[in-house]
Amino acid sequence: MKNKFLILLLVAGLASLVAGCVSTVDGRSEAGIPFLKDSVEGRYERTVPVVFAAAKQVLAFNGALVAENTLNNSLEARIAQREVFVRVQELDPVKPITRLVVQTRTPAGGTDIDLAHEIEKQIALKMAAH
Structure with missing residues (x-):
């Protein structure tokens, strides 16, 4: 009886650690596995626009653009069944230095850090080409 109770308690504790909410770069919360690295950051000497x-x-180009928020300069897209969130922030208007954060989440709530890095790299190359 004690073993069954301990196993049930262990399973409940593990489920509460695995399932949870994560914050997206645009300030919203989504279901996902917390405590996993899911975003890549880059800083560029370009303006926010x-x-x-x-x-x-x-x-x-890579998928379908789902949402565009011009108030906080964030984008949401679906690429290869992954949710991709991008946020652009101005760090220093004088220089100008802009911060770009790319965050990815799988349908199961996991992360795809390789896709986030690839998207961040493509954005940097797109700016270098123009």
């Missing part, structure tokens, strides 16, 4: 336009073109 230039980085945002490059990110929008790359996401549309």
Whole structure:
């Protein structure tokens, strides 16, 4: 009887650790596995509109652009059955330095850090080409 109770308690504890909510780069919460690295960051000497336009073109090229928020400069796309979130932030308007964060999530709530890195790299190459 004690063993069954301990096993049930262990399973319940493990389920609460595995399932949870994660914050997206645009400030929302989604179901997912917490405590996993799911985002890649890059900093560029470009203005926010230039980085945002490059990110929008790359996401549309690789998949389907789902949402565009011009208030907080964030984008959401579906690429290869993955949710991709991109946020562009101005760090220093004088220089200008812009921060780009790419976050990916699988349908099961896991991460695809390789896809996030690939998208961040493509955005950087798109800006270098223009």
